[in-house]
Amino acid sequence: MQRSRARAPCPAHPALSQAVDDLLRCGICFDYFSIAVVIPQCSHSYCSLCIRKFLSYKTQCPTCCVAVSESDLRNNRLLDDLVKSFNSARQQLLQLVLDAPSPAA
């Protein structure tokens, strides 16, 4: 059976990961969305806590400046699911890197 299938990730990973990674981050804390909410007026999404904190200081979208009040915010649960899937896939990738023999030059 397949002797040494474990190996370093192929060169396509950065492309796949980076593009999706960037989009799954909150524009306020730059971390992955945590309880994502969307502003229906402009379709920008943030972590629930991040945008609520921001709105208590200034009642507008931090990206496009449209007027927003806290009651406008709506959950965007698919983003939470995407962050979860993406992170568990990343964990698998990381494990694969750690398990891989160091590449011969």
Added chain:
Amino acid sequence: MQRSRARAPCPAHPALSQAVDDLLRCGICFDYFSIAVVIPQCSHSYCSLCIRKFLSYKTQCPTCCVAVSESDLRNNRLLDDLVKSFNSARQQLLQLVLDAPSPAA
């Protein structure tokens, strides 16, 4: 060990791709979201055309049956961006597979 640097995608791709792929598909047409909209009441997302067609027949969310009218729908643009990024990354992966020499057994 690695004789040739060009190679078929590593085993982690299916995990990364499949999980994200599933979530980026519309529950009505099962294709990738095309102009994604979210139902604010329940946070379920669909293609704009798919859900509008459905609502003309039955005014509820096809997944959770909450009452919905067309005017409730809101764009969920981040999903469109994710579909775009995901598809272009997939294209790069495909190219990599096509360019790779068939793996030695």
